[in-house]
Amino acid sequence: MATTFPFLKIIRFLNIYILNGKAKLMQSENNLVNNKIVKQWLMWGFFWGIVAPTMGILLSLKFNYPDFLSNEYFHFGRLRPVHTNGVIFGVFSTIFLGLVNYMVPKLTGVKMYKDEWSKYTMWLWNLSLFAGFAGVLLGYNKGLEVDEFPNPVGLGFIISLVLISYQVFMSIAQRKEEKIYVALWYTIAALIWTDLNLVFGNFVLPYIMPGVSNAALHGLFLHYVVGLWITPGGLAIIYYFLSAASKTPIYSHRLSLVGFWSLAFVYPFVGIHHYLFAPTPYWTQTIAIVTSMLLIVPVWAVVANFYGTLMGGKWGLAQSDFTVKLLIFGAAMYFIGSTQGSLEALRSVQVPTHFTDFVIAHSHSTVFGGYVVFTLAACYYVWPRVAGTGYSRTVAQWSSWMIMLGISTMIAVLILQGLIQGTELVAGAEFVDSVVTMKPYWMIRTFTGITMDIGVALVGLNLYYSKTARTTP
């Protein structure tokens, strides 16, 4: 014992030195941020980032191998909500809520109000996801096209989100920064909208106004989830992290005002465009089409703002900084996908393309190519700062390119598929014949899915298992 004592002492000394050094580094940067909470949210995001896309691969395999996993619990109808909700409420939302815990203290200059609550909200949120997935796999689908989870699972999400909203609003009320940065506008709006929307979708919509009026409500609910949660959340992320990673103020305050208020006013109206030509009142469909086209205004405004930010000689960062690289790509996808979405609402475009994979191309290019990529980009920025570790640039390079090539090819294939099947049906083909035409494209789509899903998984694994010290400034 006596001989080993000095040795242990040295070890302990070194240990303390390293830990203190790390702690100091984090202290100086993030003394407002609760690193542990942010880390945990992001870890869950990485977890769902492996689970939800895998479900997508399984589902896409069923197009070419319909007997694959065709049993009571994992057939297409039961597995699909695990994939869609896994991406929306799993991957995107858990990472976004983690980032909220990072952004809000940074932008308000105060610690998150009651940040010890976050531990509970995080577990509640993720356990609700598990419960919801178990629910739909056991066959208790509520019949909505997102958030199909049986009641009262929705209550878990609502409680969790309302508590987070309260934390955010209280933090903002106590803020030290007088001005509210645009990322916070979007965060405030997203939280209020989604608090309301989840209550509406879980406890009002399924019980009132039967028939086509219920379809109108559902169209609104459905698009509130993508438009009033994912979109403002995703835009908050890119507004904050593009500026932070490129160390550049946002290009134009006026453009961000235009972008925010036009989005806030126009987006709530678009939902009925899912049911054009249905026997709902014609004028509500027309309002939905007009507002969908008007969405070009916020989309192009914010994209112009993002790219404008990089104009002052910052484009080169795309090569060295993975946050900027993915944000540039995500903004392009957002631009393409959202513009496609606006055009898709036109009656003439819907005639061949509605009900086909054309629409699925839009949902993948926006939700995955845009918003999930934004969250992953932000992870490259936040994780090293909250965990104090670095990551392998080689793996990051591979994963970025897999994501970018995968999703780009996928949406190209899906758009092509939609146009082929749509025109085929307009020309009077027998329905099953048009399904046969789709099969080779579905095969390509599976491979593109595998590619981008490996890319997403690598982001999380690369960050989580990294043993190297943080090197990025």
Place this chain on the structure above:
Amino acid sequence: MKRAKTIAIVAGFGFFFLALIIQAIVPYVMKQYKTVQYAVTKTVRTPLGLLTQVKTQAVPYTDVLAKGRTIFMHEGCWYCHSQFTRPVAGETRRWGPLPEVGEYAYDLPHLLSTRRIGPDILRVGGKYGDDWHAAHYFDPRMVVPDSVMPRFTWFFKKEGDHFVLNDDGKAIVAYVQNLGMSRGKWRDEFPYQIAAQGSAPAFTAKESVDHGKEVYLRRCVGCHGEKGDGKGTAPSLVQFAVALPRDFTSGQFKFRTTQTGALPTDADLYRTITAGIRGTAMPTWFNLSEDDRWDVIHYVKTFDPDFGAIPPEQPLYIPQAPKPDADLIAKGKLTYEDLKCWECHGQEGRGDGEKSDTLKDDFDNKILPANFTTGVFKGGPRPEDIYRTVMTGLNGTPMPSNFDAVTQQNIDPWALAYYILSFSADKQ
């Protein structure tokens, strides 16, 4: 921007509720949408045996239908099958008449859906028989080899050698068969699935038969079998309760314009393929191109060498149907008595006549006489179809030809045809 409250109140609450009110609440409470909310145009049969349209209301789901709908919702069927056809892209021709607001009156939550990986099913009720649905749920690829639908084997239980639908299976089949039924007998007047006569191409090329074989292997083989003997995988695994698939090698074809015992004309087969055999597993094939339909007929004829050996007969001439009146129906009632139709079909047309329990077809299977009150006529719902069956009988079944009786006793077959149709008159 300095005011967080502005964002929260105006953008957060204000625009959310503004949109909700304008896009959903206002249309729901507006008077002109209220008044049409429950009106459904229903096709009904009058006591004279004619089809007409009346304004009526949708009816609430019965327990079985509600159960079927819940299963439909829980299994996520609606992810791939929409429930609204559009006035564009030829959908009214492909699937049937456009939906009306009133048809959805009891749908809560609605299941309109936004994607069609499979076809729209707003009007699927009655297109296929229950037997087809059973086979299709058990393994969609048995009856539609190119289908990508999952198997739903847990809707079945095993009874003897065959699988039969369990309670869940029966409920979902009932629900699917009820889709579009608030429109009544719309299918009876759906022009695209009626092939009045049609004329086959005179010359049968080898290419035509080869193409017919391709069509057969993609559409028919599951029930009729590779050898055309009616022993496909579907009837060998799943219980067919209504009727077994036709054995093409037997030379027995029910629906013909030719004499009893004779082979049908190509046009007869074309009509059966186009319109299907309602109530049985044989669906309508009017969505197939005409070439596909003719060529598959040429292929089906190769299963029975008699088709090539025996020259085709002169088909029955079916004149223009007269307009029915009360006298004609009364006359039809007398004819129904005289020709002893009631012995099998019953006095009230319910298929419960005194001989009905004892009937067997030529394949020694028990066979039930048609129940005219259901409005489901296998040979077709037009007066001309009934006329044809009365005159030529149904080969392979106890249903005889009344051709001699009609010609010798000066009987008006139209009177009988309309009388038979009048059994299925809807209660007003």
